[in-house]
Amino acid sequence: MTRRHALLIDPVASDDDRSDFTDTLSAVDPAGPVLSLGELSAQRGDGVFESIGVVDGHPQEVTAHLERLEQSARLCDLPAPHLDQWRAAVAEIASRCPAGEYVIKLILSRGIDHGAGPTAWVTATPAPDFSRVRRDGVRVVTLDRGVDSGASARAPWLLLGAKTLSYAVNMAAIREAGRRGADDAVFVSSDGFVLEAPTASVILRFGDRFVTPEPAAGILHGTTQMSLFAHLASRGFEVGYERIPVDRLRRADGGWLVSSVRLAAPIVAVDGHGIALDAALTASLTDYLLSPRE
Template structure:
């Protein structure tokens, strides 16, 4: 696949049973603007996401990814996604992909500030080339997580365990790993 692909999703309540959700997502030009300037995903990183590997048009481990998306949404007080709806959107996106490796990203945000509904979309794009990592391995460095394993229970507002769009700490850790001559970082806690 040489182009990117995107779908905007009109979220349907998790408990709304239907057999076909095709009318709830719309293909958009992945290179064109699609989000409002008031969108909280870009302003504050207020949302959750999942990335799904796709090999030769087959999305990998879709159900566990959808379950983790729903778990993250609950932790962030977002509407729980309708997993059947999202599964159909994933299948639709995967069908657009060429053979080889790709990645599908699922994004669910709080939406526009003071807006009535969340914003949801799915993107698909060619995967990065992992040939070198597969052949030569990766170098990692361990970094202090900064809090113990009990922090999530004591401070649920830290959203530990949610895969949020607010990835600034993760990206800073990756830059630190690179400064130390490594490819990636593994977080450790003091306990």
């Protein structure tokens, strides 16, 4: 059975009133030549994307991901994606995923330099095995992102709240974490506040209150974080968005890096300082995140 799948999308206007987008989706060989050498997503990272977790053929939190794709496109001055078309593409490619965990990626690129319009496609591939980090946790180091917590509002052209394809800095941060003997990194602002991990949101626990950095600081509003906050609130916990000084990160009663594919990986050390791992709570969060979620 083929384990990797790809569909090209012929983007249509966001006000297109049709209900069937089948003729705008084309299956392609994910290993074959598909994109032009002039594609700006490859030349400049000029585009936006989303990653959707798939569990036993069910794509998770599709609406939240599509809304964030739309927001990222707006921040980058890309044509507004027709969300019903993208929803159809997600459903089609998810139907090709067998049992187990997969990841669907949605990519909207500015297209070819001086071309007629955007390029768009979706892929589905087996998800990496994150069972160990979900169970045993990750050691993180804090890394200065080089901007203060007000930069997003002051300089929107930095695109700090958009999920763009320009991930070179994020990957460099993970490599730097490895050089420092850690598994991952947590970005902090130059004025000393917790932001996010290179590929995940940060959730911290202080007693029975769970907090995450406020999105206004120029970070992605995590779809998994929002889902977990709703789940925790339904269990009677207090949840909230805060400006979190970096020293509070090191004093948290618990912490997690959360994302659509990794799910909830407990933080067990910050800059060499140990943090308690609540195995039972983490397992319950993982069970929730593996359950079907719309």
